[in-house]
Amino acid sequence: MAGAHAASTDPNALSWYEATARQRVVALADPGSVQEFLPPTERRMSPHLPLFDLPRAFDDGIVVGRAKLDGKTVLVAAQEGRFMGGAFGEIHGAKLVGLLRAALTLKPAAVLILFDTGGVRLQEANAGETAIAETMRAIVDVRAAGIPVIGLIGGRAGCYGGGGLIAGTCSRLAVSEGGRISVSGPEVIETNKGAEEFDSRDRALVWRTMGGKHRRLIGGADVFCADTVSAFRQAALDLIGRAPAFDLATLEAEQARLESRIERFGDCRDATDIWARLGVNDPEAVPAMATRAFDETVSRVREADHDAR
Amino acid sequence: MTLAEILAGLFPQGHSVTVRDGLVTGGGPFADKKLHVVGVDGDTPLGVDGALVLSRAVLDAVRAGDKTPILVVVDSDSQRMSRRDELLGLNECLAHLAKALLLADRSGHPTIGLIYGHSAAGAFIATALATRILAALPGANPSVMDLPSVAKVTKLPLDKLQEMAKSTPVFAPGIDNMVATGAVHVVLDPAKPLDGQIRDLITNLQPGDHRDRLGEERGGRPVARGISAAVITQAGRG
Numbered sequence: 001m002a003g004a005h006a007a008s009t010d011p012n013a014l015s016w017y018e019a020t021a022r023q024r025v026v027a028l029a030d031p032g033s034v035q036e037f038l039p040p041t042e043r044r045m046s047p048h049l050p051l052f053d054l055p056r057a058f059d060d061g062i063v064v065g066r067a068k069l070d071g072k073t074v075l076v077a078a079q080e081g082r083f084m085g086g087a088f089g090e091i092h093g094a095k096l097v098g099l100l101r102a103a104l105t106l107k108p109a110a111v112l113i114l115f116d117t118g119g120v121r122l123q124e125a126n127a128g129e130t131a132i133a134e135t136m137r138a139i140v141d142v143r144a145a146g147i148p149v150i151g152l153i154g155g156r157a158g159c160y161g162g163g164g165l166i167a168g169t170c171s172r173l174a175v176s177e178g179g180r181i182s183v184s185g186p187e188v189i190e191t192n193k194g195a196e197e198f199d200s201r202d203r204a205l206v207w208r209t210m211g212g213k214h215r216r217l218i219g220g221a222d223v224f225c226a227d228t229v230s231a232f233r234q235a236a237l238d239l240i241g242r243a244p245a246f247d248l249a250t251l252e253a254e255q256a257r258l259e260s261r262i263e264r265f266g267d268c269r270d271a272t273d274i275w276a277r278l279g280v281n282d283p284e285a286v287p288a289m290a291t292r293a294f295d296e297t298v299s300r301v302r303e304a305d306h307d308a309r
Numbered sequence: 310m311t312l313a314e315i316l317a318g319l320f321p322q323g324h325s326v327t328v329r330d331g332l333v334t335g336g337g338p339f340a341d342k343k344l345h346v347v348g349v350d351g352d353t354p355l356g357v358d359g360a361l362v363l364s365r366a367v368l369d370a371v372r373a374g375d376k377t378p379i380l381v382v383v384d385s386d387s388q389r390m391s392r393r394d395e396l397l398g399l400n401e402c403l404a405h406l407a408k409a410l411l412l413a414d415r416s417g418h419p420t421i422g423l424i425y426g427h428s429a430a431g432a433f434i435a436t437a438l439a440t441r442i443l444a445a446l447p448g449a450n451p452s453v454m455d456l457p458s459v460a461k462v463t464k465l466p467l468d469k470l471q472e473m474a475k476s477t478p479v480f481a482p483g484i485d486n487m488v489a490t491g492a493v494h495v496v497l498d499p500a501k502p503l504d505g506q507i508r509d510l511i512t513n514l515q516p517g518d519h520r521d522r523l524g525e526e527r528g529g530r531p532v533a534r535g536i537s538a539a540v541i542t543q544a545g546r547g
Contacts, residue, residue, distance in 0.1 A: 037543040038536070047532055048479050052463060064540060075544070090479065094521065094533035098540025106544060120430075122462050125453035125480045127530045129430075130492040130520055133438035136404070137518050140411040159400075165434055168404025183399045183431045184390040192390045209396050220398045248371055251412055254405050255368055259361055262397055266358075271396060309401075 011229040016154040017178040019229065021063045021078035024114055027229040028236070029067035029076070036065035038095060046089050048124045057083045060091040064099045070237055072109035075099050081116035081157030088117065088162060089124040093131020100138035103147055110148045110240040111139075113170065118185065119161015132162035139169045140246060148172065148243030152232050153179035154225065158210070160185045171243035171309065174235035175212035175221040182210040204287065208271040213286055213294060217275055218261060219303045226291045244307040253308035261303070278303060310425050310446050310499055312350045312382065318503030319344065319380075332359050333382055334366045340508045345370045348382035348423075348436065355432035356389030360402040363436070367409040376417035378511050381410065383437045384426025403431050407439035414441050419511045424449040424484075424493070438492060442510055445484050445493045452482030478529040489529025491520035 011027045019027070026034050038044050040058035049056050061083035067076050077096050079086040096113070103111050120128035139149050151167045153159045154176035159167050164183045167173055175181065184192075186200035199205060208214060216224040222239060225231040244250050265274045275283035278301045289297065298304045312333065316326055324337025326346045331353025336345045347366045349355055370379060388399060414420045422437035425446040433451055437443050445451075456474065460467040474481030478489035487493045497506050521537060524530025 037540045044532075044536060044539075048477070051473060051477060052465065066544065090530055090533050091536050094536035095540055097521070097533075098537030099544065101537060102541045102544035105541075120453055122454060122459050123480055125459070126486050126490040126492065127479050127524070127533060129434065129453050130438070130487075130490050130524065130530065131533065133434055133492070134518055134520060136407055136434070136439065137411055140408060140415070144415060162431070162434055164400030165404045165407065165431060168401045169408060181400055182395045183388050183403060184395060189390045189392065189395070197390075198392050209392060214396075215398075218398060220401055246408075246412070248368070248412065248416070251364075251368055251405070251409055252372075254401075254408075255361065255365060258357075258398070258402055258405060259365075262357055262361065265397060266393075268396065269393075274396070 011233060014229045016176060016227050016229055016232055017156055020082065021080035021114065021116065024229060025063050025065070025067065025076055025078045028233050029069060030071065033068035034065055035067070036063060037099070038064065044091055046091055046124065048090065052123045054123065060089060060095070061086060062092045062095050064095045069109070069233070074110045074112055075103050075106065075108045076112045076114065078114035079116040079155070081155045084121055085118035086116040086155065086157040087119060087121035088128035088131055089121040090127035090131065092121070093128055093135065097131060097134045097138055100135065100142050103142045104145055107145070107147065110150055111142060112236055113149065113151050113166070114155070115151055115153045115159040115163055115167060116155025116157045117159060117161070117163035118157050119163055129162065132166060135166050136169045139166065143171055143246035148240050150174070150236055150239045150243070152236060153181060153212070153221070154227060154232065155179070158182070172239035173221040174223040174225050174232060174239060175215055176225045176227045177212050178227055179212040180206065180210040181215050181220060207287060214271045216298055217278060217280070217301055217304055219257065219306055222305070224291065224294060224298065244309060250308060253306070257306055257308040310448070312384070312425070315382065315423070315425060315503060319507065321504070330359070332362050334362070339378070339504065343377045345377055345379045346382060347379065349385035349432065350382070352384060352386050352427050354386035354389035355403070355435065356391070356394045357397045357399050357402040360406045360435060364406040364409040367406070367413055370418065371409070371413050371416050378419040378421065379410070379413055380507065381420065381422045381436050381440050383422065383424045383428045383433070385428045385432045385436065387429035388431030399431070403435035406435045410439040419514050421507060421510055424451055426450065427452070429453060441514060442494045443492065444510060445488070445496050446499055447496060449484045450482065451484060451487050451493070455482055486529060489524070489527045491523030491527060491530055494523065
């Protein structure tokens with residue numbers, strides 16, 4: 001199993017972006033604590049992909065299980081962006097839904113979702129879309145039961161489509177430079193609306209518009225992480241301790257927060273215009289900033305931290 | 310059926326529902342109480358601005374605390390695809406709308422979706438799919454992506470996809486396939502009075518999320534329920 005190898009990898013050195021889903025889970029958790037449900041040995045594979053002459057994965061591109069984090073029991077799901085872009089198929093989605101429903105009786109300290117997804121798997125589109133809706137309902141049930149649901153975003157597929165909506169349903173989010181959070185991907189916007197609306201080959205534009213730094217600055221994520229497993233572990237521990245309740249007060253506060261964002265920045269053409277209005281001294285310098293300098297910048301932006309999610 | 314026809318059928322005594330920029334809000338007297346209506350009309354794409362108009366209406370209803378039912382009527386495009394929407398956090402705004410509807414449900418408001426036209430992708434997830442029970446009218450056409458676009462992404466010829474679509478509900482657009490996967494609970498009868506059919510849905514509302522069981526029974530999502538149940542079983546073992 002890939003996990004056995006990853007267990008010996010130094011979490012301080014292991015890149016979240018480069019790691020596989022199973023490596024992330026094993027290195028994130030306390031050593032030797034991961035217990036996977038429906039592991040690859042059970043070979044629960046997509047019944048639909050053979051129709052499209054596509055290869056299948058023994059785990060359908062997602063790892064779900066139980067682990068310890070600083071001695072506390074957590075449930076964890078990790079999408080594998082290297083298989084079908086981490087997209088939601090029937091089994092992939094059902095494993096996440098099952099994990100969240102299990103949380104209601106197991107009452108773990110938190111549920112961690114390690115996003116790495118392009119959204120719905122088109123070959124199983126209706127099943128994937130429905131599973132995303134089931135996941136969002138299940139997350140709300142888990143949060144309302146007082147269990148934090150924490151999203152960790154830094155994988156190569158980013159967090160797109162329905163994955164972006166699920167992320168917005170979580171209690172808290174940590175994101176790295178490589179993590180992108182968005183609904184429509186750059187190629188989707190370009191295909192539908194033209195390159196003058198969004199030039200998907202302009203990678204700097206993609207990172208500015210959808211990347212981790214922009215999301216952190218506007219309050220779309222709660223922690224900005226360096227691209228190491230240990231940074232994500234630290235972020236998860238921090239966020240579990242300060243998850244907002246799921247109630248009317250939280251959603252009223254989120255309504256006000258999002259309305260205020262659109263009122264203040266709705267006429268901005270580029271992320272750098274928004275950063276300037278947020279009070280960032282040198283917006284052009286943000287993309288190249290190292291984590292510590294960026295954290296200092298964030299600490300001066302009032303909109304970045306809130307309990308309104 | 311048009312929105313005007315739907316509203317006439319729901320509210321024989323009149324209503325206060327208005328449509329502005331394709332966004333539907335309002336309500337009317339219904340079955341001795343009231344029925345709130347929110348939604349999207351006219352194949353309108355749902356962006357950050359629209360999502361927050363609808364979520365505000367839903368949260369206003371929750372704050373009133375009267376547990377009145379909320380009907381989410383949908384004839385939308387997909388999410389609005391633009392640089393501005395993504396810049397402003399469309400994922401947060403759509404998720405916020407879905408959370409508002411899920412909070413309303415938890416707070417005792419029956420939430421019923423009614424799809425009578427198109428809907429797709431993020432707009433569908435944030436509206437109709439965030440209700441407790443989703444009904445459709447014949448002619449409704451929900452999709453994740455149209456077949457020509459699926460052909461482009463999957464690099465399969467369109468005629469082959471059209472052939473596969475006839476026997477495989479899991480990927481093909483259309484109301485029958487969304488019924489088969491369990492996402493749409495029931496297709497209403499346009500020949501019968503609409504108010505009675507919606508009232509019956511509200512009266513018979515079941516707790517919990519039964520979409521995977523329906524998908525298994527109807528054959529459109531053959532394995533999802535068993536998989537989620539197996540995860541729960543394995544998670545329950547020490």
